[in-house]
Amino acid sequence: MELYSGYINKLIEQFSKLPGVGSKSAQRLALHVINMPSEHVERFAQIMVEARKNIHYCNTCYTLTDKETCPICANPKRDHKMIMVVENIRDLAAYEKTGKYDGVYHVLHGAISPMMGIGPNDIRLKELVKRLEEEITEVIIATNSSLEGETTAMYISKLIKPTGVKVTRIASGVPVGGDLECIDEMTLLRALEGRTEL
Amino acid sequence: MELYSGYINKLIEQFSKLPGVGSKSAQRLALHVINMPSEHVERFAQIMVEARKNIHYCNTCYTLTDKETCPICANPKRDHKMIMVVENIRDLAAYEKTGKYDGVYHVLHGAISPMMGIGPNDIRLKELVKRLEEEITEVIIATNSSLEGETTAMYISKLIKPTGVKVTRIASGVPVGGDLECIDEMTLLRALEGRTEL
Secondary structure, three states: OOOOOHHHHHHHHHHHOOOOOOHHHHHHHHHHHHHOOHHHHHHHHHHHHHHHHHOEEOOOOOOEEOOOOOHHHHOOOOEEEEEEEEOOHHHHHHHHHHOOOOEEEEEOOOOOEHHHOEOHHHOOHHHHHHHOOOOOOEEEEOOOOOHHHHHHHHHHHHHHHHHOOEEEEOOOOOOOOOOHHHOOHHHHHHHHHOOOOO | OOOOOHHHHHHHHHHHOOOOOOHHHHHHHHHHHHHOOHHHHHHHHHHHHHHHHHOEEOOOOOOEEOOOOOHHHHOOOOEEEEEEEEOOHHHHHHHHHHOOOOEEEEEOOOOOEHHHOEOHHHOOHHHHHHHOOOOOOEEEEOOOOOHHHHHHHHHHHHHHHHHOOEEEEOOOOOOOOOOHHHOOHHHHHHHHHOOOOO
16 A cells, blocks of 8 residues: 555565465554564564574474474483374474373375375375384374365375384364354264264 | 474564464464575565664654655645544554545544543644644544544544534444444444434
C-alpha cells in the first residue's frame, strides 16, 4: 500500500512470507515491531540470524540441533534400538512433550506425496535405512494419519520388513476426550477396526 | 522445551511475544525461519532493524512515516480541513484502502479506557485539539464501535463542540452483505436508531 512508508511495506512483505501469516496479520506484526523499543528489535533480529547460523540437522536423526548429534541421540539413557519415524520436528516435539517415549527418533522432513511431486528420495528415507545397519529392535511409524502420511507409512513398512526389523504403526482412532458425534466417519471406522478386547 | 537447542528456544520466545502468536505458532514460525536460506534470514533481520530505525510518527497526524510529514498530510490534493480521527494506524489503512476519503487523519494511538487505566492524556488528544487552531471544517470520529471507542468519541465531541467545529461520527449498523439473523442485538438496535428515509 502506498500509504505506508517503503520500510513498513518491506517489513510487511517479510512477515507475509511466513507460514500461516496472511496480509492482515503481517500488517499487524510489522506495526507491532515498529512500535517495539529499538533494542528489542535489534535483539530479535540478532537471535534470528544467530539461530539460523548455528542450527543444522543432527547427524543421526535429522532433527535440528546446534551440536553435531542432538541431545536425544546423545543421551545414553534413551533406548537407541527403538526408532520412531516422524514427518517433521513439530511431531517429534509433540511426542517428546508426553515424556513417556524413551526411544530415539528419525525425522523424514516430509511425506511421500505423488500429488505434490514428493517421492521417496525427497525425504530422509535412505538415511533411515542406513540406521538399520545398527542393531534395531523396532521402528515405530508415527507419520500423520493423512493420505501422505499413510502412503509413507506403507512405503516404509515394505522397505523395512525384508530386513527382519519389527515395524509398527501408531494407532488411529477417537481422540481422548473426543465426542463421537463430532468425529468424522473415517476416524470412527478406524477406531472400530482397531478395537481391542477389554 | 529442553529438546530444542537454546538458539531455537530463544527464537520461539521472540516470536511468541508478537501479538496473536501463541506458543504453537511461535514454534512453527521459528522452525520455518531456521529452514529458510541464510541470506533470506539476514535480509529479514536487516529490514526489521532498518524499519524500526527509520520510522517515526508524522509531525501532524501521528501516523507512522519515514519522512517528517507523512505522504497523506503532505499531499496538496487532500482536503486538509477535514480530519478523520482513528484509534490506530490499521484503522487509517482500512479507510485509506476504500480510496474514497480525501480528507486527512489523526491517529490517537489508543482509546480512553478507565478499565485499562488509559485516560485522555494517554492518547494523542492534545495534539488533535492543537490542530483545530488551523481552519478545520469537520472532525469525523471514526473510533471503533466498542465501549472504549464510544467513550472516546463522546469525550472528543464534548471537547471540540465548544470550538464551533462540526463533529460527526461514522454510522454504526448492519454490515453490507450481513445476514440479519447472524448479527448481535446491539448492532440491530443501532441500525434501527440510525435508519434513514428512502
